[in-house]
Amino acid sequence: MEDYLAKRRALIAKDRAARLDSSDRDGFASDASCDEADAYVRRIREAEALSVWGPESTHTHGEGDATHLFPGMAFLTARDIIIKTRLFKIMSKMPKGALLHAHLDATVNARVLLDLALKYPAIHVQTDALLTTSNLDSILPQFCPLPRSEWTEHASLTDQSYESKTWVPLSAARDTFAFGGPEGFDRWVIGALTISPSEAYRTHNTTVKIWDKFASTFRVANGINKYFPLWQEYFRQFLLSSIEDGISYAEVRINFWYRLMCTADGEETVPHREWLEAFDRILHDVRAELAAQGRADEFVGCRIIYSTIRFVPPEELDWYLEDCLALKQEFPDLIVGFDLVGHEDLLRPLLDYLEPLQRFVARQREVGVEIPFIFHAGETLGDGTAADMNLYDALLLNTKRIGHGFSLIKHPELMALCKERGVAVEVCPISNEILRLTSSMPAHPLAAVMNHGVPVTLCSDDPSVFGNMGLSYDFFQVLVASEINGLKTMGCLARDSFKYSCLPEDEKARATALWDKQWRKFIEGLFHEEIADEKLRGTVKN
Amino acid sequence: MEDYLAKRRALIAKDRAARLDSSDRDGFASDASCDEADAYVRRIREAEALSVWGPESTHTHGEGDATHLFPGMAFLTARDIIIKTRLFKIMSKMPKGALLHAHLDATVNARVLLDLALKYPAIHVQTDALLTTSNLDSILPQFCPLPRSEWTEHASLTDQSYESKTWVPLSAARDTFAFGGPEGFDRWVIGALTISPSEAYRTHNTTVKIWDKFASTFRVANGINKYFPLWQEYFRQFLLSSIEDGISYAEVRINFWYRLMCTADGEETVPHREWLEAFDRILHDVRAELAAQGRADEFVGCRIIYSTIRFVPPEELDWYLEDCLALKQEFPDLIVGFDLVGHEDLLRPLLDYLEPLQRFVARQREVGVEIPFIFHAGETLGDGTAADMNLYDALLLNTKRIGHGFSLIKHPELMALCKERGVAVEVCPISNEILRLTSSMPAHPLAAVMNHGVPVTLCSDDPSVFGNMGLSYDFFQVLVASEINGLKTMGCLARDSFKYSCLPEDEKARATALWDKQWRKFIEGLFHEEIADEKLRGTVKN
Known part of the structure; x- marks a missing residue:
């Protein structure tokens, strides 16, 4: 029996060895207080699985008799309940690190x-x-x-x-x-x-x-967003609300398919370079405001993944690629990647753009800049469909990360490549569920992808449309849908996000060090506000 | 460009190298007629994806305005449509090989x-x-x-x-x-x-x-099933309808938790050994009937996986284990495995039964018989829950196959073990969907499991409850939910089923040879009835 249990422990450890939380990589979570906080969060989760999501729950979502509550359930039905949980309050306070997959024009509350x-x-x-x-x-x-x-x-x-x-x-x-x-x-x-x-x-x-x-x-949103004075306020709002949610850095996809925005006077004449000038100015302003409040450490910055849409005819893509190159030369710190966005199941596959994309790589060398591809790929239920096959092309074209990669779990060789190259999958749990790739979080392939050791980072995608503002909701859904994940796992996910970002190495180190400070403060806060309280009462509060 | 495409082809081939259909293992499908039949089936699937499942489809399922048709959609809504498709007619005619996961008391149409x-x-x-x-x-x-x-x-x-x-x-x-x-x-x-x-x-x-x-x-069914005269007719019906669907061999789980059935006179006195006598007699009768019709080649046989339920207290399990041993000694050709069944999320984990199960292995050695474990495990959405952890115990206890293994995709080391040991996963696509582990077939982990090279076999589980009588429906759902799968893949799945069965090696060889004959006849039939017709008309018929 003892012998069996020892073999069992060894097998489980081997099976989970590739997980990002399997060893305590950088020691950020190795002290006893982190262990205690992790155990505390597991107790809260267990208690709320019954009190909030169980058959005895008094929560309803007002949709009549078909209330099916369970942890990780359909987000749009669950959101009002999630907000009231203690676990969500904890996730809200946790430092989230970098947000690496969000479309700027869908980030601010409607x-x-x-x-x-x-x-x-x-x-x-x-x-x-x-x-x-x-x-x-x-x-x-x-x-x-x-x-x-x-x-x-x-x-x-x-x-x-x-x-x-x-x-x-x-x-x-x-x-x-x-x-x-x-x-x-x-x-x-x-x-x-x-x-x-x-x-x-x-x-x-x-x-x-x-x-x-x-x-x-x-x-619908674009009719409003394209008004340049408003767009600037919109971007500012995005930054402030992200920082409020514990996000200290973001790489946003901006859709440059629209070539012009409208001036204050309503004239459609504002070109891309003026967007970036404004972007830079607002970044600077927000940074200054935070510094004035003694909160400079909460914000590292925000950069841009240049994006256009997968319905552009391949011969027209060159215009965007040259535009992207010119912007990179003028704003080298802002443009950090290139992507093609849109519904993969219906729009053009990456393969259609092979020639211009290969030219783009050559042109970068000529001009002396580096703009990695950060492609959406495999955001699909298809098996062997063009959208699924985009994963081959994304990796053959040396994508730095993969947007969604929902179907990656079907590709053993591509998973091996991601592990080998450190290509992270930008997983968007709530987006995938609302866009019907998965019916709920427990059915999402994320758990499998994590256990196989593929690098991942959690992202919100289009929070203005889905209602998952910030990253707290996505972290929450991932935390409740697995018994293996704990607070430390969430910490690893947040902290690793810098590693897979496009920040220069020295800035990655600085951002990670700042995050470590936030994390320690967060754990201390948890002790003061929650764990001490639990000890007093001798039980988990609900 | 050419260079890129060559690299792409190589990467795709490497990524799919572990699939069961990646090389033409035994040559059963290597001739040109199989290639042509495979291509024909792909054309039919493509045409029906639009004519039957597309936005222009005239099919409805009578549930008002919320008709969401797509290939591999929820089975209970789709069944009436599936039946009318040409693809289903082809799947119905295909020889299915062995049915390795079905609960006998849920196999005959209600x-x-x-x-x-x-x-x-x-x-x-x-x-x-x-x-x-x-x-x-x-x-x-x-x-x-x-x-x-x-x-x-x-x-x-x-x-x-x-x-x-x-x-x-x-x-x-x-x-x-x-x-x-x-x-x-x-x-x-x-x-x-x-x-x-x-x-x-x-x-x-x-x-x-x-x-x-x-x-x-x-x-509800058990109140009827436990009437011994009826049960015998029920078993006969199961065999005949399975053979009708192209199934030539089955290993059925019989629930021996009930210790007695009722005699014709309604007395609850019929013990397990009489069930097996009757089972053997009916097998013999059906074989004789088929032989008389010149159809002996269509049926290899049927064997039993002794099962009881995961709510039995561990100290009571010994009774069943000894019962199983006694039956094995009396009916060595009938009893071929042992399993514990029931809802894994709620009932006892395998670990609870570790001691009696280990004793059982020792007792087999003493008595000189071999009864492999063929455990249900991982039939769950859980990640790290007791039901998910059953997979570790099933494999540590040397399970011969895994029933369901829905959560296996989350376990890289266990997948490696399955590949190494040739442990097949008994995948029950329609069962998993109706029991809400997946919302539809495209979201099922089967495609991932197949691409990773884990051995699989398709099964119906409880067709009387789900309405997926035979194996044609499950094969259909798997065929339409992937662009990689083709008729040859379905052939590989069917043919491999013998390999993972508990048949003695010589009978496996005989069963496979008979299947090969059926397959050739099936391919020829497809040419006569379908492909020739298509050639005449110059287009796919719909």
């Missing part, structure tokens, strides 16, 4: 975006057809900042006299909205900017259908 | 079981409460064969005068059923013996809830 838009009289709204109670869910608002000369005085979007495709000032449209007044208007707009539980889990419950809705949220 | 029951006046039915329109879905029928002296003359189960827990003769209860007459009775009973789409996908849409319903179907 409510905040709408409030920003309402500040600008240039922003107008129109629809393709007169709204009715029955088409309200299917007709989308279209926004545009107009030049002063084109501003209108139409009072309402919902008056019977409204002619489709007529611009109405945003505030007026809101004030006179016939379907529930301003609140109804806000519901309608926010509904068009986000995915609802009934869309994800009922009406659009396939990858293809939910992508239709998903893509439409970008079209 | 309608057939009810018809069998109606032949026997000894079988009575009762309920715990008077049925009403509102409780009809939640009150289960309870069946029992009664001794002649206890037969009743109650006329109705639904009369207001019915006292709960009073036995009513089955035919009388059916004839007088107040909720839709005999048809309503049949719907009620069959609903209690099977899982409906709305249960799997709505009201019981979690692994825990659907297992409640799943387990109840066995309790």
Whole structure:
């Protein structure tokens, strides 16, 4: 029996040897207080698995009789419950490290975006057809900042006299909205900017259908986002809310497919280089503000993965590649990678762009810059489909990381390559679930990928659409869906994110050292606020 | 470019080198006609992906507006559509080899079981409460064969005068059923013996809830199954319908937890050894019938994996282990393995039974027999839970195969062991989906497991409950959910099933040779009926 149990322990250890938390790599979590905090978090998780997610739970999500609660369940249904848990409060306070996969134009809360838009009289709204109670869910608002000369005085979007495709000032449209007044208007707009539980889990419950809705949220938001004064506030909001959530560094994908933004005067004339000038200025401002508050250590910076969309004809890609090269030369610290984005199942495979991408590599050498590919690949349920095959091309083209890599688990040789080269998979748990690649977190391949020792980093992807602002929600879902993961695992995931970032080596070291300080503070805080309290009462509080 | 494509082909080949269909192992599918048949099946699949499963499809499943069709979708919703496809017709005709994971008491169509029951006046039915329109879905029928002296003359189960827990003769209860007459009775009973789409996908849409319903179907069926005369007909039906579906050999799990069945006279006195005598006799009869029809080659045989349930207290397991040993000694060709079954997430882990199981191994040596363990393990979404950890114990205890192994993909070392030792995973695609481990076939880990080179065999598990009679449905779902799998892959899966069976080596060789003959006939048939026809018309028919 003893002999058997010893063999069993050895087998388990061998099986888990490749995990990122298998050995205490850098000693950041080797002291006794980390062990105690890890054990504490496991007790909380066990208690909440019953009190919050168990059959006795008093939590409901208001969807009638079909309430199926369990840890790691469908996020849009679970979010209101998650927020109330102690585990989520702990995850919120944990330092998250780097956010390496997020699309900037989908990072700020939809409510905040709408409030920003309402500040600008240039922003107008129109629809393709007169709204009715029955088409309200299917007709989308279209926004545009107009030049002063084109501003209108139409009072309402919902008056019977409204002619489709007529611009109405945003505030007026809101004030006179016939379907529930301003609140109804806000519901309608926010509904068009986000995915609802009934869309994800009922009406659009396939990858293809939910992508239709998903893509439409970008079209709607872009009408507002392309207003350059607003975009700058938007970026600032993204930075501040990320820092608030414990994210100290980000590499955001900016979609440069749109070649111009609109000036304050509503003229579509702002080129990419001016976006980056503003980006740099805002970074500087935020850094200065934090320093003034004595919080400089909380923020390392933010850089850009230049992105365009996989529907660009291959012969047009060269324009973007040259644009990217020029921006890299002017803003060498800002541009750190190149990517092609969009729905892999429907749009062009990487292979279609092989020639321009290979030219791009040669051009980098000529010009003397380095812009690694950081490709989306394998964000699909397909097995051997073009989207799945993108993984081969991403790795053959030496991608630095893999965006999503949902289907990577199907590729033993590619997993070996990722391990060998240190290519991290940017895993977006909540995004994958809402976009119907997995029905819930326990069914997500992340656990398998981690056990196989493939480097991973947790990311939020498009939090304005999914509602997973920051990284706390994604960390939460991963923590509750596995008995192997503990607080230390979450720490390893956060801390490793710098390793896989595009920061220069010295800045990686500095960012990691700052994170280590945050981590120690976090663990100490946990002791003061939580663990001491538990000791007093002699039991886990719920 | 050429250089890149050559490297790409090499990488893909290396990545897929471990797949069971990567090389043409035994040459069974190496001739040109197999290549052509494989290509033909791929064309059919591609055409039907649009005509049957695409947005233009005219197929509906009568669930209103939320029809989300795609290949490999939820089986209970898709079944009526699957049946009409050409691909399913081809899968139906394909020789399937061995069925290595099926619970005998859940293998015969529920309608057939009810018809069998109606032949026997000894079988009575009762309920715990008077049925009403509102409780009809939640009150289960309870069946029992009664001794002649206890037969009743109650006329109705639904009369207001019915006292709960009073036995009513089955035919009388059916004839007088107040909720839709005999048809309503049949719907009620069959609903209690099977899982409906709305249960799997709505009201019981979690692994825990659907297992409640799943387990109840066995309790209901057992009231009928335990009638020995009927059980013998049931087993015969299982064999005949399996052979009809192209299955030539089976290793069925029989649940010996019940120590006795009821005699024709309704006395609960038939011990296990009489079950096996009958089993052997029926096998012999079916073999003789087939021989008389010149079909002897279609059937190799059927053997038994002795099973009891994971709620047996460990100290009681010894009784079953000794029973199993005794049966093995008396019926050495019938008993070929031992297993513990039931819901792994809730019942005892294998580790609880370590001592009796180790004693069992020693006792086998003493007695001079060999009964390999063939354990269910890892039928769970858990990561590091007791159910997931069962995989360690199954392999440490030298399991010959693994039942389900759904969570095996999370265990790199255990996957390596399976490959090294030739331990096949008995994958039950449709079972896993209906029991909510995966939302659809494309999300199932099978593709990953196959690409990693872990031996697998496809199985139906509990077809009477799921409606996936035979193996054609499971083969179909696997074929449509991957672009890599083709007809040859399906052939490899079927043919390999003998390799992982418990047949003695010489019988494996004979069974495989017979299968090869069936395969050649199948490929020839495909040419005559389908491919020639396509050539005539110059296009794929739909």
